[in-house]
Amino acid sequence: MEEEAEAEEQQRFSYQQRLKAAVHYTVGCLCEEVALDKEMQFSKQTIAAISELTFRQCENFAKDLEMFARHARRTTINTEDVKLLARRSNSLLKYITDKSEEIAQTNLERKARKKKKSENGNHNSRELAEAGVVESEK
Amino acid sequence: MERAGAGAGFRKELVSRLLHVHFKDDKTKVSGDALQLMAELLKIFVVEAAVRGVRQAQAEDAILVDVDQLEKVLPQLLLDF
Numbered sequence: 001m002e003e004e005a006e007a008e009e010q011q012r013f014s015y016q017q018r019l020k021a022a023v024h025y026t027v028g029c030l031c032e033e034v035a036l037d038k039e040m041q042f043s044k045q046t047i048a049a050i051s052e053l054t055f056r057q058c059e060n061f062a063k064d065l066e067m068f069a070r071h072a073r074r075t076t077i078n079t080e081d082v083k084l085l086a087r088r089s090n091s092l093l094k095y096i097t098d099k100s101e102e103i104a105q106t107n108l109e110r111k112a113r114k115k116k117k118s119e120n121g122n123h124n125s126r127e128l129a130e131a132g133v134v135e136s137e138k
Numbered sequence: 139m140e141r142a143g144a145g146a147g148f149r150k151e152l153v154s155r156l157l158h159v160h161f162k163d164d165k166t167k168v169s170g171d172a173l174q175l176m177a178e179l180l181k182i183f184v185v186e187a188a189v190r191g192v193r194q195a196q197a198e199d200a201i202l203v204d205v206d207q208l209e210k211v212l213p214q215l216l217l218d219f
């Protein structure tokens with residue numbers, strides 16, 4: 001029994017390590033962009049520190065988001081919850097609010113395009129189906 | 139498919155996994171839009187840390203951003219988030 005618990009603990013640990021590695025990679029890419037833009041290099045330790053910080057900040061974010069959603073009697077976290085997260089700085093809140101509208105707009109357009117495509121598809125397949133029915137009746 | 143905001147960023151799947159690790163309730167879910175927004179938030183968090191580090195290094199006439207510079211900008215960064 002103890003071995004099982006230990007194995008589970010190991011699995012959880014290595015999963016977290018893989019997540020941390022993924023975060024580290026993304027942080028590295030973002031810092032590289034900033035470094036190019038500002039013409040200033042980052043030490044490896046700095047990138048590692050930002051990466052560790054981001055990973056830990058996710059824990060705070062996740063717990064807050066879960067609580068916000070539960071407070072609103074929901075199980076699904078939505079964009080309103082995320083906006084609440086960004087409340088501490090006015091400029092951050094504004095940026096996130098604008099982004100939220102941009103995302104909503106983009107997704108709306110994508111859905112409209114998809115719907116149009118599927119309507120055309122249905123129209124074509126209905127024509128084919130009717131043709132098929134006529135065939136078999138013969 | 140246009141991508142708003144060129145350059146690196148956090149993938150939705152990574153963000154989802156990062157959040158789910160810390161949820162207390164198994165039933166908690168995250169909407170797609172919220173995931174996208176969280177990816178943006180995390181991106182800003184990293185970029186802010188980086189840019190503030192650069193500003194600190196520039197103020198100190200340092201040749202690169204080292205942990206010493208990062209430590210100085212950390213308190214305000216965490217307060218802003």
